[in-house]
Amino acid sequence: MLEVINIHKKYEGAPLLRGISFTVTSGETVCLLGASGSGKSTLLRIIAGLEHPEAGQIRWNGEDLSTIPTYKRNFGLVFQDYVLFPHLRVDENIAFGLRMQGLDRAEIRNRLHIALEQVNLSGFEQRRVTELSGGEQQRVALARALAPRPRLLMFDEPIGALDRTLRDHLMVELRSILQNTGVPSIYVTHDQEEASAISDRILLLCDGEIIRSGSPAEVHAEPGSAWAANFLGLGNVLQGKVVEAGWIETRVGRLQVNCIHDHREGESIPVLIRPRGALAGDGKNSIRSVVVDIIYHQDDFRITLDNGLFFYLEEAPRIGQTIDIRIQSSALQCLA
């Protein structure tokens, strides 16, 4: 079990990580989700021992790792753009960690075979890594990290450089591999779809701190802050003021929000309006506005209104048309 305890790290004088703490247990895949430059990669490198924090500790099964150098930690790391050894073939790349462990040749051949099968690259042993496609290189990188049977696996935005279909395909493969091996993993990305697809638990990283932790479903249901709702692309985020119990005044009107929290009157809180499930027509929680843009989106139409909000409707109105939209109460929530 990995414990990350209160890690602090500065980058060029400014604080980057401000007290990061979390744990990863066996069989768990934890995802660090945050914007580019938020320090996710740095955190991985600190856990791997490639960089040192200014404060805080990394512990594995209770043992403090600060005196243990990288090459003794047996933590696998799959890099962004793969970082395969260009002067070695596929089999030599994958076998590198096994050679370092001092395994005998028969065992190395055996593990090599297993690793290649795991990533669907059997038969690629003799190929030069510079001749492989992006997806193949990524799978070699994965096999190379898996072969030495690391105690912990870390992924630094591993599939960011690939196209959509390949990404979806690899995510499925990756998930099944991780579940089969049961090795604890930390997956770092800025793409919330990847995060939801692959992880058991999402950690949202914002401004150097973890502001939300939970399963993908939990985090989507209760993002916990305006920033999280925006980053996850959950819908329209507005600032509103509590006028009386259950009613919030926003710039698009007065909305009735069923809120589980206690709010004082006059308190300013952010509100999330999810774009799906809205109906045409007026009534409670309805908004009247002019349509400024319509985009066809899979099976629905994404309507943008001139008050800045967007919704998905089954039928498309005309641009310039004034429409009433009634928001379902299930689509409204406060974010504080």
Added chain:
Amino acid sequence: MNTLAITRHHVTVTFWHIIPWVAPLFFLGLFFFYPLGKILSLGLTPTILFEADYAELASKTLFFTFSQAILSVLLTLFVGLPAAYLFARYKFIGKSILRALTAVPFMLPTVVVAAGFNALLGPRGWINLGLMGAFRLELPPITFVHTLGAILLAHVFYNTTIVIRIVGNTLIHLDPRLEQAARCLGADTRRTFWHISMPLLFPSILAAGLLVFLFDFTSFGVILLLGGPTFATLEVEIYIQALQMLNLPAAAVLSMIQLGCTLVFSVMYSRMAKKATVQFGQHPAGMNVRGARTKSERLFTGSMVTLLVTLFLSPMLALPVRSISRLEAARGERTTIQAGLTGEYYQELFMNRRGSLFYVPPIRAAYNSLKYAGITIILSLLLGFPAASALAHPGRLERLFDPLLIMPLGASAVTMGLGFIVAFNRPPLNLLTSPWLIPLAHTLVALPFVIRSLQPALAAIPERYREAAALLGASALRTWLAVDWPIVRRATLAAATFAFTVSLGEFGATSLLVRPEYPTIPIAIYRFLSQPGGLNYGQAMAMATLLMVSSTLGILLIERLRLPGAGEF
């Protein structure tokens, strides 16, 4: 220009395609290939080739040439590899200045380098005189000049920059995450270096080593001036046989061996250089550069910087300071030594003493050098421009002719001098007494550099600019003035400076061809250094300082004018 632009898109070799090549090829044919052919015909007669004496001379000389070159390469790598690592991975105060400092020696004339080391470590140099004064010694304690050590040190001084640039370039582009990936897979520092870093660096180390070897193998001025009479490489032996033994056939045989070896090593080098530039994992440069943090890192950077500054700065500082210091008995006064600053060595340059080494005041050598340099500039630009513009838009013809233009670089300057002697000693081409001889030789040496300077600029002018100007109504001349000239102006200045600097410092070919009453600056320095006496020594220092200053200015100017991206080696 309009029709030319359109014609170029078709692959037809027209009259206009051939015209630019006529002058350069004629020049090369007459002044390079013809003399070369004469050397070959002289040396290839069966009687001479298998003459036992020649064989013994050749093998002895070849052996020494090889050994000193290999030793020099090893020492250069010993200094250059840590230096390359220093520049590639660390930030420190004065980094760019130090980097420029290590590059200046490469183009300094050999006589200047020899004079500089002499001023530092020679029998009348600073260190010896200082030790003699401090310990009241009769004779200079350190013998440096005329030893193998002097040769090796001067070679290191010259060529460290090659290692720094070639290996450093690979280091900068080496993805540091490769080493990190190896660490995550269980490799400690030693194994990471052995399995990952070393194999990726090896091609460029080998390429740098081969290039340094090539330069050390063909070294002439350093051997002659710092090595002295006991040491002779192939180059020096050619010079001795031709000029002192008057044994032209022997010189020719040695020339052929020299050419053959140089050709082989050049081919090996270009193969290695191609491998070294296949950049795996192209990584933006400079991402891994940081200040020294740990104590051992600071020790490394500190000692490397000290070593480099000492190695590169001290000879070059010793020279000018020595030229204005009187540290020994003045002329005629054997007993009293008035140590102090003096300008008398410089003043002597302007005087024509009876019985001097020259028939004219030594400063006349400067006048000759400048005259020759001027002619060299004009000739090489006249020949280089058409060749460079043809090469800038290469077609079939260019691919054929390009290698021909590079060949003079591979042949040594001494061989070219020998070729002139052998080819132009009879009518109708009796040029040996002509004042044009030396500038012609200098042009031959400078031409590849001039073409290499002009070519990127000429290639950088997109055809479309010309077409646009023509569409807007500009005549060919106006188009050229408005579009081509501003771009080419800089490169022309760089090329001219190149030609100037090369001509000013040229020693190899000039030493074979010079007429006694018309010396050049390097020849003058050489003569002064070979003669005893404090006054001669001082004048050598003075002239060498003048040459050093002008060469350094030239080098710095070239560096500033160079187009970014113009190739290194």
